[in-house]
Amino acid sequence: MTPSEVSLIVIDDVQAMRVQVKEILRACGFEKIRSASNGLEALRMMAEEVPHIVICDWHMAPMTGLELLKEMRTKAETKEIAFVMLTAEGTRERVMEAVKAGVDEYIMKPFTPDVARLKVIGALIKRKVF
Amino acid sequence: MSPNREDKLKEFITELAGFARDAEQVLQRIESDPHGNKHEFSRFSEVMIAIRGTAVQLSLSSIAEVAGLGEEIAVKGPGVEKGSQIKKCVAALWDALTTVKYGLENHGGSSESSEEQDILKNRLQATLKSLGGARETVSADEIERLLRGQN
Numbered sequence: 001m002t003p004s005e006v007s008l009i010v011i012d013d014v015q016a017m018r019v020q021v022k023e024i025l026r027a028c029g030f031e032k033i034r035s036a037s038n039g040l041e042a043l044r045m046m047a048e049e050v051p052h053i054v055i056c057d058w059h060m061a062p063m064t065g066l067e068l069l070k071e072m073r074t075k076a077e078t079k080e081i082a083f084v085m086l087t088a089e090g091t092r093e094r095v096m097e098a099v100k101a102g103v104d105e106y107i108m109k110p111f112t113p114d115v116a117r118l119k120v121i122g123a124l125i126k127r128k129v130f
Numbered sequence: 131m132s133p134n135r136e137d138k139l140k141e142f143i144t145e146l147a148g149f150a151r152d153a154e155q156v157l158q159r160i161e162s163d164p165h166g167n168k169h170e171f172s173r174f175s176e177v178m179i180a181i182r183g184t185a186v187q188l189s190l191s192s193i194a195e196v197a198g199l200g201e202e203i204a205v206k207g208p209g210v211e212k213g214s215q216i217k218k219c220v221a222a223l224w225d226a227l228t229t230v231k232y233g234l235e236n237h238g239g240s241s242e243s244s245e246e247q248d249i250l251k252n253r254l255q256a257t258l259k260s261l262g263g264a265r266e267t268v269s270a271d272e273i274e275r276l277l278r279g280q281n
Contacts, residue, residue: 013180014142014145014146014149014180014183014184015141015145016138016141016142016145016184016189017142017183017184019141020138020187037194055139057178057183058179059179059180061176087183088179088182088186089179089185090267090268090273091265091266091267091268092265092266092267092268093265093266093271095268095276096276099276103277104277105277106273106277108270109183109184109186109187109275110186110187110189
């Protein structure tokens with residue numbers, strides 16, 4: 001599979017951040033990028049078309065990134081989707097929660113385009129999309 | 131600063147100013163009923179982390195630092211019992227929010243810290259210390275080790 005065939009959902013409640021992440025992904029050759037402003041909206045999108053990977057902020061309402069991750073890992077159709085948390089949340093307790101819930105990669109803000117690219121590709125390799 | 135970065139910065143700042151207004155309303159609700167609404171400190175901390183995350187990404191380090199202190203103080207808020215301590219939290223958070231808003235409104239492409247901001251940061255740090263201090267954080271390297279250990 002090539003990057004242009006990979007389907008992604010970018011989830012962040014800050015629109016300008018969604019735009020920035022999408023720009024980085026496009027520069028890496030990804031084309032099929034959808035975006036959502038919270039976990040609930042992302043779940044609805046997944047019901048329409050299952051993505052290969054989600055890149056998700058943590059703190060959002062009405063459904064946080066962690067809640068979305070846990071929900072995805074309980075459902076057969078979404079449990080194998082690569083999940084990258086992209087957040088400023090760096091407390092030990094919270095990071096451990098994400099690891100236990102099955103996050104594939106974790107990107108701390110601030111991030112560089114190179115780090116984002118490496119983590120996204122790493123998650124896709126781990127989930128055998130590439 | 132390149133025109134492209136300047137435009138992006140303006141977009142971010144406009145959006146974050148909306149978040150800051152939301153935080154202002156949260157503080158007003160807590161002030162109106164400190165014990166009844168202290169759970170809303172959590173909402174304030176969520177707004178602060180959104181501002182911090184975006185500010186740190188834009189290298190607006192001073193805004194990010196104040197938002198981070200506000201976030202940590204707000205995290206302690208719901209657990210505070212004494213009315214005087216709740217008031218202390220609210221006062222500190224008004225200071226943090228006012229500074230964040232000022233920083234957003236007058237970014238001017240600069241993330242330089244003024245003497246007044248340094249005094250405020252010291253005050254916020256003292257308040258946070260009196261509430262038990264900031265939560266433990268992990269580095270990117272440690273997160274990597276945690277992920278590899280799990281998988």
